[in-house]
Amino acid sequence: MSRKRITAAAAVLVLATGCGAADMTKQASPFANAQGARTVTLSVQSWVGAQANVAVAEYLLEHELGYRVDTVQVDEVPAWDALSQGRVDAILEDWGHPEQEQRYVQDKKTIAAGGDLGVTGHIGWFVPTYFAKKHPDVTNWKNLDKYADLLRTAESGGKGQLLDGSPSYVTNDKALVKNLDLDYQVVFAGSEAAQITQMQQFAKEKKPFLSYWYTPQWLMEKVPMTEVKLPPYEEGCDADPAKVDCAYPVTPLQKYLNADFAKDGGKAAEFLRNFKWTTEDQNQVSLMIAEQKMRPEEAAKKWVDSHESVWKAWLP
Secondary structure: OOOOOOOOOOOOOOOOOOOOOOOOHHHOOOOOOOOOOOEEEEEEOOOHHHHHHHHHHHHHHHHOOOOEEEEEEOOHHHHHHHHHHOOOOEEEEEOOOHHHHHHHHHHOOOEEEEEEEEEEEEEEEEEEHHHHHHOHHHHEHHHHHHHOOOOEOOOOOOOEEEEEOOOOOOOOHHHHHHHOOOOEEEEEOOOHHHHHHHHHHHHHOOOOOEEEEEEOOOHHHHOOEEEEEOOOOOOOOOOOOOOOOOOOOEEEEEEEEEHHHHHHOHHHHHHHHHOOOOHHHHHHHHHHHHOOOOOHHHHHHHHHHHOHHHHHHHOO
């Protein structure tokens, strides 16, 4: 799914697992490509699952392999440009960007595939489970207009509100609302963190809401949500962004490396290709960062200390 097309979610490092990051492509690591430096520069996207990936990779690169790690926060599409230019060495969680993949991996060959992350991502529309239990038919998109009045907010202009996170995420929602002829308005919270705050407040007050959301995401454990079934996804149904009228795909999340780094990055490149964990692993670290308010490096250390059998297999 390009994240969020999917992607984002999401693959990085601001929680949740969905805040929009500023375009910081020109603020790449001053150590990137430094001659002779054992330094790795990782792209950090703006959702906590991605932050969890980077935190654990950074901790192990530094403490087990002796590298210096620098991180750069870049939005999803600009991150591909930065990776192609060598401003960053790796993206650890990509939710699907076929245009960039064609341009940089297939045509220019400046980016190399880094393998599966091990986590499967999915974007969709969700309502809180307490609302779905009270109104079971809301879980079919054909019945959404029936509940538009209940889902109206001051920001949605007299229509029902469909809450999205950052405008920088891959989202088909405006096209979906238009093409499915729904009485809804897409409202952007601005970031994953802001979106989470709004959903938590709605849940606290037991108010209904309809939201663009994605799995895996730690919030699901705190605010149970039920997916609204959109028209089934079929290959190519989202090829034209203006004509999308189908659900988001289920996407195995991928890693990508700068092509030169993939070839000459030694043990660091090999380690990042080997890095592969489960949704449960990622959520453990994400919860520590987002819910327990641990610093990413502290969360990474705690996970590493209790999962040696997992990460030992990643080491060259």
